[in-house]
Amino acid sequence: MTEIYRAADWNMMRPGPGGAPDDDAAILTTIAGARDLIAWGRGNAVWPMTFGLACCAIEMMAFAGTRYDVDRLGSGAFRATPRQADLMITAGTVTYKMAHRVKRLYEQMAAPKWVIAMGACTVGGGPYSKYGYHVVQGVDLVVPVDIHIPGCPPRPEALIDALMKLQELIKRRGSIEQQASIADAVRKGQMDLMNGMAPGKNSPPPAAPAAGASPAAPKVSVAMPAKPPTLTAPGAPKPPSPPLPVGVKLPSMPASGAPKAPSPPKPYVKPSATSPDVAAPEAVTKDATKAAAAATAAAEGAAGSAAAESTAKKPTGPKPPTVKSTTEKPFGPPVPYIPPHQR
Amino acid sequence: MTTQEIAALLKERFQDKVLEVVETDRHSHVRLAPDVYVAACEFLRDDERTAFEQLHDLTAVDWIDWFDVVVHLFSIRKKHSLCLKVKTPSRDDATCPSVTPVWPAADWHERETWDLMGVKFPGHPNLRRILLPEDWQGHPLRKDEGNPLEYHGIPGIAAIRTAEENLRAEELVKKVQRKGGDPHANPLGGEIVERVRGRA
Numbered sequence: 394m395t396e397i398y399r400a401a402d403w404n405m406m407r408p409g410p411g412g413a414p415d416d417d418a419a420i421l422t423t424i425a426g427a428r429d430l431i432a433w434g435r436g437n438a439v440w441p442m443t444f445g446l447a448c449c450a451i452e453m454m455a456f457a458g459t460r461y462d463v464d465r466l467g468s469g470a471f472r473a474t475p476r477q478a479d480l481m482i483t484a485g486t487v488t489y490k491m492a493h494r495v496k497r498l499y500e501q502m503a504a505p506k507w508v509i510a511m512g513a514c515t516v517g518g519g520p521y522s523k524y525g526y527h528v529v530q531g532v533d534l535v536v537p538v539d540i541h542i543p544g545c546p547p548r549p550e551a552l553i554d555a556l557m558k559l560q561e562l563i564k565r566r567g568s569i570e571q572q573a574s575i576a577d578a579v580r581k582g583q584m585d586l587m588n589g590m591a592p593g594k595n596s597p598p599p600a601a602p603a604a605g606a607s608p609a610a611p612k613v614s615v616a617m618p619a620k621p622p623t624l625t626a627p628g629a630p631k632p633p634s635p636p637l638p639v640g641v642k643l644p645s646m647p648a649s650g651a652p653k654a655p656s657p658p659k660p661y662v663k664p665s666a667t668s669p670d671v672a673a674p675e676a677v678t679k680d681a682t683k684a685a686a687a688a689t690a691a692a693e694g695a696a697g698s699a700a701a702e703s704t705a706k707k708p709t710g711p712k713p714p715t716v717k718s719t720t721e722k723p724f725g726p727p728v729p730y731i732p733p734h735q736r
Numbered sequence: 737m738t739t740q741e742i743a744a745l746l747k748e749r750f751q752d753k754v755l756e757v758v759e760t761d762r763h764s765h766v767r768l769a770p771d772v773y774v775a776a777c778e779f780l781r782d783d784e785r786t787a788f789e790q791l792h793d794l795t796a797v798d799w800i801d802w803f804d805v806v807v808h809l810f811s812i813r814k815k816h817s818l819c820l821k822v823k824t825p826s827r828d829d830a831t832c833p834s835v836t837p838v839w840p841a842a843d844w845h846e847r848e849t850w851d852l853m854g855v856k857f858p859g860h861p862n863l864r865r866i867l868l869p870e871d872w873q874g875h876p877l878r879k880d881e882g883n884p885l886e887y888h889g890i891p892g893i894a895a896i897r898t899a900e901e902n903l904r905a906e907e908l909v910k911k912v913q914r915k916g917g918d919p920h921a922n923p924l925g926g927e928i929v930e931r932v933r934g935r936a
Contacts, residue, residue, distance in 0.1 A: 492887075492890055518893065526876040529890055534891065
């Protein structure tokens with residue numbers, strides 16, 4: 394322990410850039426061990442903040458109570474101040490008015506800190522997403538989120554599951570190098586997916602960014618999903634699209650270098666029945682791989698017939714949105730409304 | 737007492753200022769002219785035959801051209817209730833006299849009605865927003881009110897949907913261009929446009 398304590402000088406262990414002046418391999422081994430030890434300790438004593446926003450907080454209280462007894466996982470110590478808390482469970486609807494309080498509470502917590510977004514409202518607005526004028530479309534627009542739990546509200550078991558996943562995350566992260574390289578690998582995998590390639594196949598394996606600075610940095614084993622769902626099956630033959638008739642003009646697409654500006658309001662238009670991807674929204678199931686394959690098959694199967702229909706009656710549907718500045722008018726234009734007795 | 741009997745008392749005192757009396761099985765109301773609204777409320781509270789000590793609810797209805805202020809009263813002693821309605825002069829001039837001096841319970845109800853519907857209550861001692869943040873613009877439960885595009889940098893649903901659509905369209909256009917095609921001339925273009933639109 395003496396060795397660990399000597400190496401575990403706070404400045405050297407700090408999980409941030411410039412933490413460790415690494416020049417001695419023996420000490421480095423000890424530092425890596427100390428980091429693992431610290432990560433293990435952190436993972437087994439995640440103290441949540443006493444903080445509930447809406448009905449999900451009732452489930453969070455059950456999670457902390459005797460029946461589900463989260464104290465056996467080391468997270469029973471709900472702290473009444475953000476200064477002593479490691480974990481913020483955003484349990485409930487986050488309104489615009491509350492969002493800044495949530496952010497302020499998060500900023501008052503001492504690093505390292507984690508956030509669990511509990512319930513449909515904090516994941517993406519939930520039932521208030523479309524028509525609620527007051528609900529933030531997901532708490533990850535306000536604070537960084539580590540774990541999302543779906544459900545309305547999630548059962549206490551789901552919250553326990555999220556806590557155990559968070560513990561794994563904390564223990565696996567260990568160091569800032571590992572965190573950076575995991576994020577890098579995930580980003581590269583996403584880029585591969587966007588380019589229509591299987592992730593990790595065509596790009597070189599991610600190198601640890603701090604490899605040059607600290608040659609004896611702990612070995613990183615990046616756990617990527619074995620076979621993430623691809624948007625387009627790589628080997629599937631594509632049905633030939635009929636060429637456009639002469640004189641038919643496609644709706645204009647936004648330029649690729651369009652300036653990023655606040656977008657104008659746009660009424661939500663339901664996808665038309667002839668749209669080739671009409672089967673896509675049904676495909677949101679738990680089995681993502683199967684669902685993605687089914688959606689791809691449905692989309693490609695429908696593409697032939699739907700493309701013929703769409704060529705027959707072009708141009709169809711609304712135009713893609715145009716980018717326009719709305720800085721001086723933060724609210725959408727009035728929606729024409731006809732009361733029921735005048736329809 | 738039924739609504740008809742209470743309306744008879746009101747008519748006896750305020751004559752033609754009682755504009756309308758509707759009595760049905762489920763929902764009855766008395767419509768009053770705005771100029772006698774507060775006086776009628778004081779009468780209903782103080783008269784021994786009506787004795788409405790309690791104001792249960794005060795809210796408003798958006799009828800596009802005007803707002804109806806709806807008040808629900810209840811008497812504990814007499815065990816009867818009454819619904820009053822008052823029309824505002826117009827949509828632009830959405831004002832209705834305050835009954836906070838008559839029933840202090842109306843204080844927060846009128847603040848909420850101002851906050852969400854934008855009906856002003858002259859005579860209210862403290863007419864500020866009560867639920868929404870003080871820098872909020874507009875009154876969200878009005879029929880012509882859209883959802884906010886953003887609030888202090890947090891994007892709303894319309895902004896998010898449009899940004900997602902733009903991003904998808906950009907990515908698909910880039911993908912076609914990388915493969916050496918023109919997304920507007922390429923036969924694949926139609927498919928791409930349809931795909932962008934279908935997932936939007």
